[in-house]
Each structure stands twice: as C-alpha cells, then as structure tokens.
Amino acid sequence: MDKKIVIKLISSVLIFLTIFTFSVVLAIDDSIYVWSNNSEPISKETSASLDREKVESEINTENSLKLESGGAILIEQQSGQVLYEHNAHEQLRPASVTKVMSILLIMEALDSGQISLTDKVPCTEDAADMGGSQIWLDVKEELTVDEMLKAICVVSANDCTVAMADFLCGSQEAFVEKMNVRAKELGMNDTTFKNCHGIDEDGHITSPYDIALMSRELMNNHPNIMKYTTIWMDSLRDGKSELVNTNKLIRNYKGATGLKTGSTSVALYNLSATATRDDLSLIAVIMKAPTTKVRFAEAQKLLDYGFSNYEYKVLAKKGTKLKTVDVTKGVKESTDLILENDAGVLIKKGQDKEIEQTINLDDNITAPIYENQKLGDMVFYLEGEEIGRTNIVASTTIDKKTFSNIFSSLCKNWFCLLRE
Numbered sequence: 001m002d003k004k005i006v007i008k009l010i011s012s013v014l015i016f017l018t019i020f021t022f023s024v025v026l027a028i029d030d031s032i033y034v035w036s037n038n039s040e041p042i043s044k045e046t047s048a049s050l051d052r053e054k055v056e057s058e059i060n061t062e063n064s065l066k067l068e069s070g071g072a073i074l075i076e077q078q079s080g081q082v083l084y085e086h087n088a089h090e091q092l093r094p095a096s097v098t099k100v101m102s103i104l105l106i107m108e109a110l111d112s113g114q115i116s117l118t119d120k121v122p123c124t125e126d127a128a129d130m131g132g133s134q135i136w137l138d139v140k141e142e143l144t145v146d147e148m149l150k151a152i153c154v155v156s157a158n159d160c161t162v163a164m165a166d167f168l169c170g171s172q173e174a175f176v177e178k179m180n181v182r183a184k185e186l187g188m189n190d191t192t193f194k195n196c197h198g199i200d201e202d203g204h205i206t207s208p209y210d211i212a213l214m215s216r217e218l219m220n221n222h223p224n225i226m227k228y229t230t231i232w233m234d235s236l237r238d239g240k241s242e243l244v245n246t247n248k249l250i251r252n253y254k255g256a257t258g259l260k261t262g263s264t265s266v267a268l269y270n271l272s273a274t275a276t277r278d279d280l281s282l283i284a285v286i287m288k289a290p291t292t293k294v295r296f297a298e299a300q301k302l303l304d305y306g307f308s309n310y311e312y313k314v315l316a317k318k319g320t321k322l323k324t325v326d327v328t329k330g331v332k333e334s335t336d337l338i339l340e341n342d343a344g345v346l347i348k349k350g351q352d353k354e355i356e357q358t359i360n361l362d363d364n365i366t367a368p369i370y371e372n373q374k375l376g377d378m379v380f381y382l383e384g385e386e387i388g389r390t391n392i393v394a395s396t397t398i399d400k401k402t403f404s405n406i407f408s409s410l411c412k413n414w415f416c417l418l419r420e
Contacts, residue, residue, distance in 0.1 A: 070288030
C-alpha cells in the first residue's frame with residue numbers, strides 16, 4: 001500500500017479519536033486547584049517597592065526633639081506618612097524653598113514633552129533685573145534648560161527661575177497662577193504663592209506640611225531631579241561661573257538627595273531636606289530657623305530620628321514568579337503566576353519579624369485566561385491589621401480549547417506530515 005495513503009488513514013483515525021476525547025473532556029467538571037491560605041512569615045528575599053501603606057505610629061507633636069525653628073515636619077517620602085511634626089501648619093514665609101514648586105512645574109513640562117533639556121532659554125529683562133541669589137544673566141545671553149535647572153537647584157538662582165517662568169508661560173504672573181493651581185491640586189491648603197522665586201512679598205506664605213507635599217511630589221514622580229539636587233560643586237559658561245550647593249547636607253549627610261534651601265531677613269532660614277538609606281526615603285522640612293547653622297542641625301536631627309526609629313520593609317516585587325499552575329480546558333496546560341505590583345510598608349524598627357502573609361487563589365483556573373488577569377492576591381498583616389496587598393496575575397494569555405482550534409492544529413500537523 002502506498003506510504004502516503006497509510007499516513008492519511010492514520011491521520012484520519014487520530015483526528016476522530018482527538019475530537020471524541022475532547023468532547024468527553026469538555027463534558028467533565030472543571031478541576032479544582034486550591035492554594036493554602038495559612039499564614040506564614042514573610043520572605044526575606046523581597047525587593048524594592050513603589051506602593052507604600054501607612055502604618056500606625058505615634059506622631060510626635062510635643063516637640064520632644066526641642067527644635068528651635070518656627071515649624072518643622074518629617075515624612076516618609078513614598079507614603080507621605082508623618083513621623084514628626086512641630087507647628088506643621090503654621091503659615092510662614094518660604095523664601096527660596098518656593099522654588100520647589102517652580103522646579104516641579106519645569107520637570108512636569110519636561111516629562112510632558114512641552115520643553116526639552118536642550119532648548120535655549122533667553123534671558124528676559126525681568127530675569128536680568130532680579131536681585132538676591134543669581135548667576136547674573138545678561139539679556140543677550142541664552143542658557144539651555146539643563147543649565148537653568150542646574151543654576152536653580154545648586155545656587156538658587158532667581159534670575160534663572162524668572163527666565164524659566166517667562167519661557168514656560170510667557171510671564172511671571174501666568175507662571176505664578178499655574179503654581180497656585182498646582183498647589184491646590186496637591187492639597188497645599190496653607191499656601192499662596194505671589195512669585196516664583198521666594199523674595200519676601202506680603203501674602204506669599206506656606207507651611208512645613210505644604211512644603212513636604214510639593215517636595216514629595218517632585219521626588220517621587222520626577223526622580224531625575226536628583227541629577228541636579230545632588231551636585232555639590234559644578235560650573236557654567238565653560239567653567240567661568242562656579243557653582244557651590246547652598247544645601248550643605250549634600251556634602252555632609254549620608255544618603256542626602258536634595259532638596260532646597262531658602263532664607264531672607266524676614267523669613268529667616270528654611271530648608272527642605274531629602275535623604276535615602278536602605279530603601280527608606282525621608283523628607284525633613286525646617287522653617288523659620290534662627291540661624292543657618294540651626295537650620296541644618298535641626299534638619300539632620302529630624303532625619304536621624306527617622307532613620308533611627310523606622311525602616312521600610314519590602315513586601316513584594318512586581319513580576320516575581322510565585323509558581324506554575326495547571327489550566328483546565330486551555331490550549332496550553334499551565335501558566336506562571338506572578339505579582340502584579342510592588343508592595344512595601346513603613347514600620348517601626350523590629351516589627352518586620354511580626355509581619356505575616358496569606359496567599360489567596362481562585363479555586364478554578366479555567367481557560368480562557370488573559371495576560372495580567374487577576375487570579376488571586378497576596379495580603380500582608382501586622383498584628384492582625386492589613387498593611388499591604390498585591391494581586392496575583394497570569395503571566396500569559398491562554399485560549400480555551402474549541403473544536404475549531406483543535407481541528408486547525410491537527411490540520412497544520414497533518415499538512416506538515418504530508419510534506420515530509
């Protein structure tokens with residue numbers, strides 16, 4: 001008998017048997033897969049996280065650190081959890097710490113594509129006429145956005161800030177209006193901006209709490225700003241203009257990442273100081289310190305308090321594979337289960353050993369399933385209270401077995417056999 005005829009007969013028999021078997025399988029109830037929900041200690045092999053949950057903590061409001069400044073606050077950067085506060089909502093003059101909002105708007109314009117770092121920014125008459133801290137821009141001069149940002153972040157250049165305001169919005173007035181709109185969006189209810197640079201002006205006020213809010217927004221959503229805020233010494237104009245950071249903590253404090261100083265004869269000495277150690281990022285705000293020495297000393301005292309008493313515990317890392325599970329009635333027999341998002345929590349030091357986790361999985365994993373489809377969740381607890389969770393999702397899409405896709409697959413296999 002001809003070899004091709006034999007192959008065709010065998011293939012026909014196989015097709016009949018496959019279709020019969022598939023019909024039987026479809027008639028059988030879905031299999032059940034159960035993952036134990038028993039609590040177990042959290043793994044020590046977890047990594048960094050973006051979603052931080054708040055924890056119960058005693059916020060110190062009695063100024064136990066004996067701060068001399070008019071107002072202060074310490075928060076955890078990712079979650080915004082308040083760790084220490086002293087007159088946190090006192091409305092005070094921010095001086096050049098105002099520029100945190102100006103920098104935030106510049107970074108948002110960069111990230112949205114409205115401007116680029118290489119754009120040339122002209123010096124307007126208003127910018128050239130600015131007093132206070134500056135790099136003495138000339139109306140005939142242009143600097144790039146990159147150079148402007150460097151001057152603003154490192155030496156708090158008022159002239160560069162005004163030049164950027166004019167460049168972005170056409171006028172200082174329009175830029176300041178945008179600053180106030182953004183402040184309201186961030187919940188900065190203690191704040192009214194009258195200018196973009198921070199020189200004293202009646203009604204130009206904010207609070208330690210509000211400065212922490214805008215600092216957090218800048219550092220969390222525009223981390224590239226640290227390229228500028230961590231500079232200790234640099235230069236512009238081909239080395240002719242030396243820059244030395246006004247924030248002395250950049251040189252002297254371990255883990256310092258920024259952010260902005262400010263002082264006038266009326267506002268006295270202000271500072272928003274940021275630092276990160278061992279995945280824990282903190283923001284310390286000092287307002288109306290009597291001297292510049294007190295400003296830096298008390299910011300350091302706040303940061304030391306945070307790093308000594310708290311830690312950031314990574315709970316889960318996005319994309320981590322938990323295991324492979326069977327899939328009923330799928331064109332593929334299994335899929336990997338992965339974590340949908342990062343998870344972490346701010347806790348007091350020593351509490352990490354008390355954290356427990358539970359894994360909850362759908363009883364039936366049946367096709368069709370889709371990539372990133374939720375199939376369960378992982379929940380974390382501390383002393384019986386939920387402190388974090390992340391979804392467990394499918395890593396791939398798996399279609400359901402049907403007569404048509406089985407027949408199509410068999411035809412392809414059959415065609416391949418006949419070509420051999």
